[in-house]
Amino acid sequence: MTHAHARAGATTGGQGAVALLDRTRAVVDPRLRSTVETLPGSIRRVAMYHFGWEEADGTPATGQAGKAIRPALVLAAARALGGDPAPAVRAATAVELAHNFTLLHDDIVDEDPTRRHRPTAWNVFGVPDALMTGDAMLALALRLLAEDGHPASAAASARLAACVIELCAGQQADCAFEQRPPQEVTLDECLAMATAKTGALLGCSCALGALYAGAGEREVAALDAFGREAGLAFQLIDDLIGIWGDPDRTGKPAGADLVAHKKSLPVVAALTSGTVAGAELAGLYAEPALDEAGVRAAADAVERAGARDWAQTEAADRMARAVHELSLAVPDLEAAGDLLALAEFVTRRSR
Amino acid sequence: MTHAHARAGATTGGQGAVALLDRTRAVVDPRLRSTVETLPGSIRRVAMYHFGWEEADGTPATGQAGKAIRPALVLAAARALGGDPAPAVRAATAVELAHNFTLLHDDIVDEDPTRRHRPTAWNVFGVPDALMTGDAMLALALRLLAEDGHPASAAASARLAACVIELCAGQQADCAFEQRPPQEVTLDECLAMATAKTGALLGCSCALGALYAGAGEREVAALDAFGREAGLAFQLIDDLIGIWGDPDRTGKPAGADLVAHKKSLPVVAALTSGTVAGAELAGLYAEPALDEAGVRAAADAVERAGARDWAQTEAADRMARAVHELSLAVPDLEAAGDLLALAEFVTRRSR
Numbered sequence: 001m002t003h004a005h006a007r008a009g010a011t012t013g014g015q016g017a018v019a020l021l022d023r024t025r026a027v028v029d030p031r032l033r034s035t036v037e038t039l040p041g042s043i044r045r046v047a048m049y050h051f052g053w054e055e056a057d058g059t060p061a062t063g064q065a066g067k068a069i070r071p072a073l074v075l076a077a078a079r080a081l082g083g084d085p086a087p088a089v090r091a092a093t094a095v096e097l098a099h100n101f102t103l104l105h106d107d108i109v110d111e112d113p114t115r116r117h118r119p120t121a122w123n124v125f126g127v128p129d130a131l132m133t134g135d136a137m138l139a140l141a142l143r144l145l146a147e148d149g150h151p152a153s154a155a156a157s158a159r160l161a162a163c164v165i166e167l168c169a170g171q172q173a174d175c176a177f178e179q180r181p182p183q184e185v186t187l188d189e190c191l192a193m194a195t196a197k198t199g200a201l202l203g204c205s206c207a208l209g210a211l212y213a214g215a216g217e218r219e220v221a222a223l224d225a226f227g228r229e230a231g232l233a234f235q236l237i238d239d240l241i242g243i244w245g246d247p248d249r250t251g252k253p254a255g256a257d258l259v260a261h262k263k264s265l266p267v268v269a270a271l272t273s274g275t276v277a278g279a280e281l282a283g284l285y286a287e288p289a290l291d292e293a294g295v296r297a298a299a300d301a302v303e304r305a306g307a308r309d310w311a312q313t314e315a316a317d318r319m320a321r322a323v324h325e326l327s328l329a330v331p332d333l334e335a336a337g338d339l340l341a342l343a344e345f346v347t348r349r350s351r
Numbered sequence: 352m353t354h355a356h357a358r359a360g361a362t363t364g365g366q367g368a369v370a371l372l373d374r375t376r377a378v379v380d381p382r383l384r385s386t387v388e389t390l391p392g393s394i395r396r397v398a399m400y401h402f403g404w405e406e407a408d409g410t411p412a413t414g415q416a417g418k419a420i421r422p423a424l425v426l427a428a429a430r431a432l433g434g435d436p437a438p439a440v441r442a443a444t445a446v447e448l449a450h451n452f453t454l455l456h457d458d459i460v461d462e463d464p465t466r467r468h469r470p471t472a473w474n475v476f477g478v479p480d481a482l483m484t485g486d487a488m489l490a491l492a493l494r495l496l497a498e499d500g501h502p503a504s505a506a507a508s509a510r511l512a513a514c515v516i517e518l519c520a521g522q523q524a525d526c527a528f529e530q531r532p533p534q535e536v537t538l539d540e541c542l543a544m545a546t547a548k549t550g551a552l553l554g555c556s557c558a559l560g561a562l563y564a565g566a567g568e569r570e571v572a573a574l575d576a577f578g579r580e581a582g583l584a585f586q587l588i589d590d591l592i593g594i595w596g597d598p599d600r601t602g603k604p605a606g607a608d609l610v611a612h613k614k615s616l617p618v619v620a621a622l623t624s625g626t627v628a629g630a631e632l633a634g635l636y637a638e639p640a641l642d643e644a645g646v647r648a649a650a651d652a653v654e655r656a657g658a659r660d661w662a663q664t665e666a667a668d669r670m671a672r673a674v675h676e677l678s679l680a681v682p683d684l685e686a687a688g689d690l691l692a693l694a695e696f697v698t699r700r701s702r
Contacts, residue, residue, distance in 0.1 A: 040520035042527060105486060109479040128460040128526045131482065135456060136519040138486065142493045143512030146505050154497050154505055161494030168487040169391035175479045176393060 017345030083213020170196025199231030368696030434564025455485035521547025550582030
């Protein structure tokens with residue numbers, strides 16, 4: 001049902017989403033760049049590097065700032081609710097700045113060495129510079145909204161700030177989970193964390209688009225819920241790819257998350273399943289490292305514990321909820337087409 | 352002239368400032384606390400610890416959240432411009448949250464082990480938790496303003512966000528200076544850094560108070576300049592204390608900044624003075640450590656290079672400029688009394 005809905009609504013399916021993202025970048029990237037260029041001196045340089053516009057030495061680079069999924073959601077939500085997307089470009093830019101603030105800080109906290117096939121900002125410029133640049137980028141996002149004369153700007157500002165607080169709590173919970181014994185993290189805690197880390201900003205992007213279209217509270221809440229549910233569906237599918245891979249699309253080997261002992265949603269579902277297979281997985285996760293056979297055994301244990309089926313069903317269920325929420329605010333599926341195409345793109349995209 | 356001005360204007364001098372800060376805390380602290388208590392789970396806990404309201408294990412603590420100089424400036428500025436300070440309490444709270452965001456992140460970047468006589472948040476909870484809590488606190492500050500129905504809230508929000516960007520650039524510059532050879536940092540760069548790091552938020556506090564009093568652009572700019580100049584005067588005096596001490600007030604030994612090889616304003620003034628004494632100081636700073644005689648020799652070199660006199664004159668000059676700026680917006684020195692008392696308190700306060 002979900003897919004039937006989504007396909008009916010999507011103007012031209014996945015191709016439509018790709019074209020939509022291209023059009024979004026064409027509109028948002030110049031604004032994003034000119035906004036980032038207002039940052040002072042050294043902070044600007046780190047930000048220009050992070051977005052892929054400059055090399056570490058300041059020479060121009062041809063990188064791409066990102067897929068622009070969140071800005072596309074802002075503009076598509078504004079259109080779906082009958083609004084003019086042009087004034088919402090500022091909100092789309094703010095959301096992309098806020099997203100990149102989280103990337104800069106998450107890479108520090110997770111000690112990730114690379115992002116978008118390049119060394120991360122902290123890796124190149126050191127933790128202090130990357131930290132301060134993230135801070136400035138968050139302030140810039142909220143400044144952009146506060147300086148807007150649009151009637152929705154205060155509400156959008158408050159909503160984005162509240163979302164950032166939720167994102168921080170989600171990231172904090174994620175770090176805390178990694179330090180707790182595997183069986184102690186409940187699936188509910190894990191779902192709440194994923195909602196905060198992944199769903200909140202997707203929901204906020206849709207809500208900001210609705211606000212800029214002059215939508216009422218009920219529509220704004222429905223758009224937020226649409227983005228959150230789609231975000232959780234995305235996370236579940238991303239977690240499945242992290243175990244069983246999606247080799248023909250990404251080339252990423254299966255089992256990557258298992259090698260890293262990541263407590264992804266299917267892993268936690270298995271660990272907390274009370275099954276023999278769940279206990280086997282706990283045993284395998286207790287090992288400091290897993291060889292190829294160990295990774296296969298772990299993936300097999302997740303599947304036998306019923307967690308692969310659970311994650312697939314849960315993802316489909318979340319997408320169904322997302323579509324339902326969207327239909328509350330946008331009964332005309334034609335008008336909702338772009339949002340559905342983006343949701344489908346997000347949940348199918350390669351890692 | 353500066354002091355005559357300041358004393359004439361101060362309602363009851365230093366005592367007045369102390370009473371003013373007490374009254375500010377009585378009004379702002381409950382609001383600050385109830386706002387911080389809205390933060391989610393673990394982030395709230397780190398924030399409650401940071402403010403001194405809870406111990407690390409979550410039991411109540413009797414600590415004090417800080418002197419509340421910035422909130423006091425907000426409220427005093429609102430009063431000085433004939434406004435009702437009551438609606439400005441929200442802005443005062445936002446400014447204190449933003450200040451504490453900088454403390455949480457600066458302590459990470461500077462690897463400071465203690466703050467307000469207690470282990471710093473990163474030291475107790477780890478870098479990820481302290482970093483995320485700082486992020487959430489910044490978002491909370493800007494959310495508080497965005498959710499305010501006051502006519503000044505959008506302008507205040509934009510101004511605070513712009514100030515945070517400046518603070519980040521200042522902190523980034525400070526870190527960068529510490530890694531450059533001593534003679535390469537110019538005094539102008541150093542003054543700009545101190546203005547960004549210390550003056551900007553004091554100026555912003557005064558500007559926010561003026562905005563909440565409904566003041567015009569000219570008054571707001573003058574109040575901002577007043578806070579910035581007073582902030583730089585404070586920094587210069589703080590730097591003098593870091594070399595020659597203020598033992599009867601703080602018990603802090605003289606020479607602390609020299610032991611730490613800190614490139615404070617008088618030190619940079621001496622290093623860039625082109626004098627023999629400046630070259631001597633550079634030689635002493637090239638040593639990995641200074642013994643008691645070395646610290647005395649370094650302090651003596653700063654003095655012989657003319658940098659002690661320079662810092663004292665510059666501080667007095669900055670205070671004079673601060674008073675001049677204030678007089679542009681508030682010609683009635685009676686009305687400006689509280690702001691002058693706070694400026695005098697800040698520039699005389701113990702470290």
